[in-house]
Amino acid sequence: MKITSSAFSQNGSIPAKYTCKGDNINPPLSISEVPQNTKSLVLIVEDPDAPGKTWIHWVVYNIDPSVQNINENSVPKGASEGMTDFGKPGYGGPCPPSGTHRYFFKLYAIDTTLTSNEHPTKQQIEENIKDHIVGQAELMGTFSKSQ
Numbered sequence: 001m002k003i004t005s006s007a008f009s010q011n012g013s014i015p016a017k018y019t020c021k022g023d024n025i026n027p028p029l030s031i032s033e034v035p036q037n038t039k040s041l042v043l044i045v046e047d048p049d050a051p052g053k054t055w056i057h058w059v060v061y062n063i064d065p066s067v068q069n070i071n072e073n074s075v076p077k078g079a080s081e082g083m084t085d086f087g088k089p090g091y092g093g094p095c096p097p098s099g100t101h102r103y104f105f106k107l108y109a110i111d112t113t114l115t116s117n118e119h120p121t122k123q124q125i126e127e128n129i130k131d132h133i134v135g136q137a138e139l140m141g142t143f144s145k146s147q
């Protein structure tokens with residue numbers, strides 16, 4: 001399974017448009033090579049370099065496995081968003097307090113669809129998918145406060 005973006009390459013710099021310094025919208029993402037037995041996809045975007053804890057920027061679940069593209073500033077039809085560390089569902093772009101941070105776009109293929117409370121947290125999602133992962137992929141981009 002693969003996840004890529006036309007906006008930045010693996011280990012590349014995330015354009016300011018997709019951060020708190022720009023439009024603060026999600027970048028376009030492409031998904032390919034999804035395993036055959038996948039019932040849904042889960043996307044978690046996180047910053048492990050945030051002070052004190054890994055900061056959750058976006059949680060999207062129950063993405064149809066036939067989805068090949070997530071357009072910028074959009075959520076795939078039928079998918080739901082979980083709670084972020086910004087205290088609300090939806091995408092929150094990179095906004096490091098200092099230095100350069102890494103942002104991991106983690107995609108999971110699972111053999112089920114999730115039923116959960118309204119806007120579950122990353123921890124709740126991870127608990128629900130841990131025994132159902134049939135594939136995973138990752139895209140990492142960086143952003144610096146000085147960009």
